[in-house]
Amino acid sequence: MKMKFHWFAEATYPHLPDDFPERGLSSWVNTPRELMDPVKVGEMYHMFIRLMQQADRDGFDGLAVNEHHQTPFAMTPSPNLLAAALASTTQNAAILIIGDSLALYNPPTRVAEEMAYMDCVTGGRVIAGFVFGTPMDSVFAYGNPPPELRDRFHEARKLIQRAWDAKEPFAFNGRYTKLRYVNTWPKPVQEKIPIWVPGSGSLETWDLVIDENYCYGHLSFSGLHSAKPMVDAYWDYVEKRGGDMNPHRMAFTQLICCAATDAEAEAKYYEAVRYFYRMNTLQPAFTMAPGYTSIRSQQAMAEHIKNSPGLKPEDRARAQKGEMSFWEYDDKGYIIAGTPQRVRQRVRDLAKDLRIGQLIGCLHMGDLVEEVAGENTYLFGNEVIPHLRDLWADQPDYWTPKVSQQRVAARAQAASAAKVAAQ
Amino acid sequence: MIPGRKTVGDFDVRVWTGGAGSPILYLHGWEQHPGSAPFLQRLARTHEVIAPECPGYGTSTGFEHLHDLQDLILYTRELLASYGKGPVDVIGHSLGGMFAAELAIAAPHLVRRLVLAAPYGLWMDEHPLPDAFVLMPDALAKAQWHDPSKAADETSAFDPAAGDSAATYRTINLTTASKFMWPIPDRGLTRRLRYLAAPTLVIHGESDGLVPPVYEEAWAAGLPGVKTLRIADAGHVPMVEAEDAFVTAVNDFLG
Numbered sequence: 263m264k265m266k267f268h269w270f271a272e273a274t275y276p277h278l279p280d281d282f283p284e285r286g287l288s289s290w291v292n293t294p295r296e297l298m299d300p301v302k303v304g305e306m307y308h309m310f311i312r313l314m315q316q317a318d319r320d321g322f323d324g325l326a327v328n329e330h331h332q333t334p335f336a337m338t339p340s341p342n343l344l345a346a347a348l349a350s351t352t353q354n355a356a357i358l359i360i361g362d363s364l365a366l367y368n369p370p371t372r373v374a375e376e377m378a379y380m381d382c383v384t385g386g387r388v389i390a391g392f393v394f395g396t397p398m399d400s401v402f403a404y405g406n407p408p409p410e411l412r413d414r415f416h417e418a419r420k421l422i423q424r425a426w427d428a429k430e431p432f433a434f435n436g437r438y439t440k441l442r443y444v445n446t447w448p449k450p451v452q453e454k455i456p457i458w459v460p461g462s463g464s465l466e467t468w469d470l471v472i473d474e475n476y477c478y479g480h481l482s483f484s485g486l487h488s489a490k491p492m493v494d495a496y497w498d499y500v501e502k503r504g505g506d507m508n509p510h511r512m513a514f515t516q517l518i519c520c521a522a523t524d525a526e527a528e529a530k531y532y533e534a535v536r537y538f539y540r541m542n543t544l545q546p547a548f549t550m551a552p553g554y555t556s557i558r559s560q561q562a563m564a565e566h567i568k569n570s571p572g573l574k575p576e577d578r579a580r581a582q583k584g585e586m587s588f589w590e591y592d593d594k595g596y597i598i599a600g601t602p603q604r605v606r607q608r609v610r611d612l613a614k615d616l617r618i619g620q621l622i623g624c625l626h627m628g629d630l631v632e633e634v635a636g637e638n639t640y641l642f643g644n645e646v647i648p649h650l651r652d653l654w655a656d657q658p659d660y661w662t663p664k665v666s667q668q669r670v671a672a673r674a675q676a677a678s679a680a681k682v683a684a685q
Numbered sequence: 686m687i688p689g690r691k692t693v694g695d696f697d698v699r700v701w702t703g704g705a706g707s708p709i710l711y712l713h714g715w716e717q718h719p720g721s722a723p724f725l726q727r728l729a730r731t732h733e734v735i736a737p738e739c740p741g742y743g744t745s746t747g748f749e750h751l752h753d754l755q756d757l758i759l760y761t762r763e764l765l766a767s768y769g770k771g772p773v774d775v776i777g778h779s780l781g782g783m784f785a786a787e788l789a790i791a792a793p794h795l796v797r798r799l800v801l802a803a804p805y806g807l808w809m810d811e812h813p814l815p816d817a818f819v820l821m822p823d824a825l826a827k828a829q830w831h832d833p834s835k836a837a838d839e840t841s842a843f844d845p846a847a848g849d850s851a852a853t854y855r856t857i858n859l860t861t862a863s864k865f866m867w868p869i870p871d872r873g874l875t876r877r878l879r880y881l882a883a884p885t886l887v888i889h890g891e892s893d894g895l896v897p898p899v900y901e902e903a904w905a906a907g908l909p910g911v912k913t914l915r916i917a918d919a920g921h922v923p924m925v926e927a928e929d930a931f932v933t934a935v936n937d938f939l940g
Contacts, residue, residue: 406867408867409863548819560856
């Protein structure tokens with residue numbers, strides 16, 4: 263099975279004042295709401311829907327949506343809303359919901375119902391991402407006591423899977439959810455909805471994806487060099503535990519900036535890339551909470567970083583402040599930019615280096631205008647993806663829906679036949 | 686005060702004990718057990734002091750068996766009963782104040798008098814408590830102390846020999862605290878106050894920015910007959926910042 267490429271963007275509010283970072287404001291949890299114009303938010307949502315519909319036509323394998331709360335960085339409080347809009351207006355790509363923050367749904371059968379709804383509407387194109395949610399989202403915005411978050415997640419996860427599989431109504435007596443009659447309508451089209459679980463290095467999450475053979479996701483936005491220590495440590499851990507080393511069960515996010523020439527890429531994307539990083543002014547107090555990460559995992563993460571430091575802290579700080587040049591962002595791995603030829607090679611190297619079979623490309627970032635994001639989508643879909651389909655082709659992919667695989671392949675065949683005919 | 690360990694059911698906890706006289710159970714605050722603190726030693730001159738560490742703090746185990754506040758209170762009741770002392774006086778500081786009040790409600794036969802110092806547990810919409818977990822060190826010190834330089838006088842139960850770093854010790858402690866304080870340190874004590882029969886003294890440090898003295902009003906509203914006392918030049922840790930005033934107030938009240 264071929265390597266997969268999914269279209270994604272953080273739905274970032276594009277109209278923050280330029281001096282937002284200098285004002286010392288937080289971009290998460292308590293960002294002043296007076297900075298937001300809801301009419302413009304509506305326009306933004308429409309733009310993302312149009313771009314993802316285009317991605318569906320342009321050969322992407324999946325359309326990825328995510329969940330965040332109380333932040334202009336990603337204004338998608340319910341990924342299922344955006345996913346539902348795409349489910350009923352696209353034909354080929356998987357709907358990659360990456361994912362629902364399970365601890366935040368009460369009762370979590372809501373997730374089972376809504377994902378089943380989308381699986382029905384799409385004829386079986388749903389990928390179910392289950393996430394813990396960042397500390398900002400799950401423990402600050404939504405108030406979960408940190409030591410309960412994982413428990414709540416696992417209880418919900420088991421309930422949802424059982425709700426999908428059940429042949430008849432069952433009673434569920436959980437610690438957090440008690441339901442006398444679990445019997446969700448609709449039920450999914452797929453016999454087994456593929457499940458993905460992203461993480462940021464917690465050993466407990468690694469154990470989970472190994473034990474359940476889920477697809478794991480390292481969803482950072484700082485690229486190869488920054489992620490390499492953790493991703494390498496992950497694969498070492500999988501190997502040590504005798505887990506499945508199939509690259510199709512590893513997803514990674516990467517900012518992509520494609521243009522006709524390298525110079526054009528710089529001219530078109532540089533300010534948007536800077537906006538993406540500069541405006542995400544996380545406050546340290548909200549990025550961690552006691553008990554969110556176990557002591558065991560904290561120690562393991564510190565060890566990975568010590569053994570293989572990846573990016574220097576001062577580079578990370580400069581990237582965050584928008585102080586890198588366009589090509590330094592590219593060089594350090596934050597973005598992959600340039601002509602389709604250049605992007606192809608860099609994505610190939612990245613996929614091999616990190617052993618990734620599912621690339622979640624961020625084809626829109628920051629305050630990028632729609633026209634450029636559309637061009638990015640077109641070039642990546644038509645000039646990059648077809649040239650990378652040989653990657654990991656010898657490995658089975660159980661983590662992408664069969665229906666979307668078939669439809670995307672059929673669309674690619676038709677596109678290449680049309681190209682030949684045109685020549 | 687002498688450190689030791691005690692096992693009660695699923696819980697194995699550290700306990701500091703010392704002194705002789707009418708017994709006092711001391712329940713520590715949200716950040717940590719104070720170890721063999723000077724104020725405990727002074728109380729031990731006239732009392733037998735039993736000061737357990739809450740499960741989930743330091744090296745005290747059993748946190749995973751605490752699904753909710755009731756589990757903790759029933760465990761504490763069993764711990765106290767295991768000493769076979771009959772009714773004892775209970776002092777609860779900060780988060781330990783919430784636990785002490787709940788214990789007095791759940792086990793009136795085991796609690797004679799109650800002293801609550803800067804207690805969590807109540808909530809006033811018109812005076813929302815600050816989120817203690819997001820305050821950065823400087824802001825936290827300012828909220829917690831009348832004179833932040835006094836923080837250096839605070840004793841601790843941190844034991845480097847246990848193998849944890851100071852940072853890990855703090856994370857362990859605050860993880861447990863968050864179970865009962867996150868996102869709002871109110872687990873329903875207000876509606877249960879009517880069952881609190883033990884004579885109660887509520888102490889606030891005048892400069893406490895975490896649990897400000899205005900909370901006296903909430904205690905008085907829920908607990909007619911409560912005695913309240915403000916200690917000058919003290920914040921959230923009056924037993925350290927104003928040791929004399931604190932010990933005197935406790936001894937006067939307990940008699």
